[in-house]
Amino acid sequence: MTEERPVLVATEADDLTADMVITELNRRNVPVVRFNPADIGADLTVSARFGTCLAPVAGQVRTPSRSADLARVRAVYWRRPEWPAFPRLNPDDARFAAAQVRYGLGGILYALEGPLWVNHPLRIAAADYKPAQLALAQRLGLRVPPTLVTNDPEEAKEFITAHGQVIYKTLRWTPYERDGVPLTGWADPVTANELDEGVRVTPHLFQARVNKVADLRVLIVGRRAFAVRIESGLLDWRKDYDALSYTVEDPPDRVINALLAYLDQLGLVSGSFDLAVDRAGDHWWLELNPNGQWGWLEGKTGLGMSAAFADLLTRGVVHD
Structure with missing residues (x-):
């Protein structure tokens, strides 16, 4: 590899959204090591040393085709990884083995200080509580039903x-x-x-219930915001994707600034926000998905979402 600082992409086997980002990283000649924690064993090997060298953590993550020096990782894209369940083991052994993977592989990755996480799994978990989301949204001045x-x-x-x-x-x-x-x-x-x-x-x-005329999905990547108005006439637009129409939107600065502050409060660098737009044009908070889907929106609108992720992961830092 010509570039020594790889990006780790942790996700399941079939993930078209991750594929889009990896394609963009390949165009930039950024090395990528893609893995799924569920593949631990012959298809995924991890080794890390502590207290024996200058670096606090030294080691490698290896797949059959790629390897990454843990001390050189520039960014980790924590997309949709699966943890192993070990169905062939008896229940007690399966629980034991699954815990060793989560706290072994996960612990090694969490110990790294250098890479940018998009997003750190512990931050994702903390951000996933809807009552806490509602309270934070109101504190930041967003309309909450x-x-x-x-x-x-x-x-x-x-x-x-x-x-x-x-x-x-x-x-x-x-x-x-x-x-x-x-x-x-x-x-x-x-x-x-x-x-x-x-x-x-x-x-x-x-x-x-908000008397809405449309929904708004806002994806923030670093400090870049992509907003798409979704019209369907449905209470929950996820029920019928064929009924949806899409328009690129430019929400008010106060809304975008509040969403950026929201991510900052939670220590996240990316997130998918769902808002409702009422007849007066006001935006109502619905929820945040710290790791929401967005790939189909790029296809429908042409917005450069995957390129924004690739830029962020390549830099390894968040720029204003």
Whole structure:
């Protein structure tokens, strides 16, 4: 390799979004080592030494075709990695082995001081709590719809009665099946009559419905913002991608500045924000996905999102 400082890309095997960024890095002749933690074993080897040399961490990550000197890594793109589950082992051994990988491989990578993380997995995890997101958005001056998080069915019914049109959202996406059929938690309308004592089992998120005319997905990469207006007539536009139309938008500076401050507060360098636009043109906070999808938006709009990621990873630092 002509360049000694590689970019690590941690992601699953089939990731078209990562492919787009890697293609851009290849055009810049930046070496890339792509790996998936689930491949630990013959397809992924990691070795690190501590306390035996000048560098605090010295070692390598190796795949069958590539290797990276850990002391030379310029950036880590933590996309959609999978951790191994070891299904062939008995449950106790599988839990033990999975923990060793997460705290061994993960711990080695987290120990690195040099690279820019896009984004650091510990920062991603901390940013993924919706109640904390709502509070931070309000502190930064963003419009937040009235929201209740509770496991009290009576309080939930009172909230719905007070606000009329209310939606229910999951607090965290998790793989879920019912009778062998995969299900996804959409944002759906909910009425007081639908609630029963089952609400007490876990906290639920109820939110007053915004009278929106469109949604806005804002991707921030470093200090660059890409905003796309999504029109569909759907409460949750993810239900039918064929029904969507896209327009490149230029949101007010105060909105973009608040989103940049939001990432700064959480120690993130990139994020996908979802906002709702009402009839008055006001922008309402919905949520942040610290590692959201954006590849299809580049294809629909021609915005240089993958090039922005490649620029950021190549520099290895965030520039204003």
